[in-house]
Amino acid sequence: MKKNKIHSVILARGGSKGIKNKNLYPIKSKPLIYWSIKKSLESKKIDKTWVSSDSKKILDYSKKVGANIIERPAKFATDKSSSEAAWLHAAEKLKLHANIIVGIQPTSPIRDSEDFDNAIMKFINKKYDSLFSALKINDYFVWKKNNSKLVPNYDYKKRPRRQNINDKFLENGSFYIFQSKKFLKYKCRLFKRIGFYEMKKIKSFQIDDMHDIEIITKLMNNR
Secondary structure (H helix, E strand, C coil): CCCCCEEEEEEECCCCCCCCCCCCCECEEEHHHHHHHHHHHHHHCCEEEEECCCCCCHHHHHCCCCCCEEEEEHHCCCCCHHHHHHHHHHHHHCCCCCCCEEEEEECCCCCHHHHHCCCHHHHHHHCCCCEEEECCCCCCCCCCCCCEEECCCCCHHHCCCCCCCCEEEEEEEEEEEHHHHHHHCCCCCCCCCEEEECCCCHHHHCCCCCCHHHHHHHHHHHH
C-alpha cells in the first residue's frame, strides 16, 4: 500500500486588523505562531511542516524554529484574501510532494499533536476527502434580526430541554484536512466526503482580539 505523504500548512500573514502583528504576538513568552509550529513538528503523522506568509519576520522566525517556508504573494495576503487562496497557492507548490494537507490556523494555539494524529487517522480510516475540527454544541438558542424583528431558531413558547436537543458540530477553525489533488480541483477546503474531528471546548478558543489573548493565556497557564 502506498504511504501517504502528509504535510501541514500553517497560514500566517503579516497584517492583521484586530491585533497588530498578531502571529508574532507573545503568548506565554512565545510568538503565537510558535504553538502551531511546535505541535505540528511533534506530530507522528505529519511528515513536513510549512508556514505560508508574506512577512519576512514570520518566515525567518518559522525557519528558525524548524518549519519549512512558503513565500506567499501579497495578493493572497490582504484583508480580503481567503484562506482557500493561500492554501491553494501552497497546495500548488506541494502537489508533487504531499497527497494530504493539514491546513492549520495559528489563531487556535490550544491543541495537542495528538489532535492532529487522531484526526489524520480518522481521515484515512474513514476514507474522507476533507475534514474539519469541531466543537459539539447542543444548547445554543440563537436569535437573528430580520429587518427590525427578532427571530429565534427555536420555539421559545415550547423551550426544549437541553437533553432533547440534537447535537450539532461547530467548525472551530483549528485545522482542516484535505486530499491535495482534489482540493486543487474543487478549490474549497471542504468537499466530497466530509468528516469532522471533535475537540474539547478548551481547545476551541480562537484569538481575534486582545480580550481573547487574555482568556487563552489564562487557559494555557492552567493546563
